[in-house]
Amino acid sequence: MRLVLVGPPGAGKGTQAVHLAEHFAIPHISTGDIFRANIKGATDLGLLAKSYMDKGELVPDSVTNDMVKDRLNQEDVANGFLLDGYPRNTFQAEVLRAILAEKETPLDAVLELSLDDAVIVERLSGRRTCKDCQTSYHIAFGKSAVEGKCDKCGGELYQRADDSVEVIQNRLSVYAEQTKPIIAFYRGEGLLISIPAEGEVSEITDRAIGALSAAVS
Numbered sequence: 001m002r003l004v005l006v007g008p009p010g011a012g013k014g015t016q017a018v019h020l021a022e023h024f025a026i027p028h029i030s031t032g033d034i035f036r037a038n039i040k041g042a043t044d045l046g047l048l049a050k051s052y053m054d055k056g057e058l059v060p061d062s063v064t065n066d067m068v069k070d071r072l073n074q075e076d077v078a079n080g081f082l083l084d085g086y087p088r089n090t091f092q093a094e095v096l097r098a099i100l101a102e103k104e105t106p107l108d109a110v111l112e113l114s115l116d117d118a119v120i121v122e123r124l125s126g127r128r129t130c131k132d133c134q135t136s137y138h139i140a141f142g143k144s145a146v147e148g149k150c151d152k153c154g155g156e157l158y159q160r161a162d163d164s165v166e167v168i169q170n171r172l173s174v175y176a177e178q179t180k181p182i183i184a185f186y187r188g189e190g191l192l193i194s195i196p197a198e199g200e201v202s203e204i205t206d207r208a209i210g211a212l213s214a215a216v217s
């Protein structure tokens, strides 16, 4: 299964990606997570990425595309992958198509998680993320058992700098202007599957698995 997950910030891509990657036994590749790991490790890439991420802007294509190309050349993606947060504009979508065409491993499907803007702001502004394993929680709808601590690894929970209300608004504009056009791009390629991203996490996962299994069988 070679899969792309697309949807506005806060649609639950990261959460669903973990479940879908486990279900289909494929690696979960999140460009946001790779950038955040680089920020934590204070690498040159992290320093560069942070200046864009803190404002809710996209990291430049040249950097992002090279990073994804390297990742897709690693051995563990031989049997498939789930890309979460990439591509984020039509140029990246074209680059991805070219990378995969060269390897003769085209995408099987693009899953869109759709959600209204008002729900997005509520979800993102209450999101708390584990510093160590990146698991997401919500201060009202998905609390951790112990306040401020990750249920999975005990790591400290924090609010991502880009989850502040002003940055969320910018991320939504960037999504509408730059990322949304890839939905039409993939619809045109006959790869797009859309599902509503509302309800319980497990309901959305079941909906996603059902839609994907039906589409690629």
Ligand code: AMP
Pocket (backbone or CB within 6 Å): 009, 031, 032, 033, 035, 052, 053, 054, 056, 057, 058, 059, 060, 064, 084, 085, 086, 087, 088, 092, 162, 171
């Ligand atoms: P995410 O964790 O997917 O919400 O991504 C967080 C931030 O990382 C985005 O707002 C961008 O600044 C950056 N980022 C992640 N993926 C990409 C991408 N494909 N292209 C450019 N910037 C990205």
